[in-house]
Amino acid sequence: MQRESRSNHDEQAVASPVSSGEATWLDFAALQSGELQQVGRFPELLQNHIRIYQVLKSRFSSAPPDAITIHHVRVALGVDPGNAFGVWQVPTTEESEGLGFGVYPIPSFFNHHCSPNVRREQIGRRFRFVTTKSVAAGEDLCISYGQFVAGVGLGERRKHLREGWFFECQCSRCMAEEAAQKQDAIHN
Numbered sequence: 606m607q608r609e610s611r612s613n614h615d616e617q618a619v620a621s622p623v624s625s626g627e628a629t630w631l632d633f634a635a636l637q638s639g640e641l642q643q644v645g646r647f648p649e650l651l652q653n654h655i656r657i658y659q660v661l662k663s664r665f666s667s668a669p670p671d672a673i674t675i676h677h678v679r680v681a682l683g684v685d686p687g688n689a690f691g692v693w694q695v696p697t698t699e700e701s702e703g704l705g706f707g708v709y710p711i712p713s714f715f716n717h718h719c720s721p722n723v724r725r726e727q728i729g730r731r732f733r734f735v736t737t738k739s740v741a742a743g744e745d746l747c748i749s750y751g752q753f754v755a756g757v758g759l760g761e762r763r764k765h766l767r768e769g770w771f772f773e774c775q776c777s778r779c780m781a782e783e784a785a786q787k788q789d790a791i792h793n
């Protein structure tokens with residue numbers, strides 16, 4: 606994800622819902638594309654993407670000519686990696702199975718932080734996003750991409766984020782840990 610975050614200047618109370626509303630194609634298309642990074646890493650995907658376009662074009666041959674275009678299909682396929690949320694069987698337990706992935710454009714605007722101030726809850730088919738600590742006016746609302754951050758070190762977190770979401774995490778937790786590591790290196 607790591608797109609331009611929408612600024613939220615409303616002070617949020619702890620545990621209050623922070624996001625709702627219906628998304629449009631424009632919201633979806635505004636999400637950051639991971640197409641080049643993904644196809645760069647897995648070049649064989651390009652053939653799949655071309656085939657998906659061809660299938661959609663023939664399957665929906667009666668659609669208006671500007672509906673299924675190369676551009677639209679590239680946007681859709683580019684947005685998926687890095688923006689999709691995992692959907693799990695609920696209630697969530699150790700045995701819950703992953704049901705699939707979905708792109709929910711409005712919550713996809715949350716940036717990542719390794720010590721997030723927003724938690725995602727899945728209630729049936731809906732997601733709810735709640736703040737987990739007090740948030741000052743103007744402070745970014747961030748979630749954690751993936752459930753791996755609690756006991757995971759800096760290098761492993763950054764690798765996971767680089768491979769899955771195509772960015773080098775520069776959150777305040779990562780920057781503090783990086784500075785501490787540099788200090789250690791100087792003293793040793």
Ligand SMILES: [Zn+2]
Nearest residue numbers: 719774776779
């Ligand atoms: Zn981080």
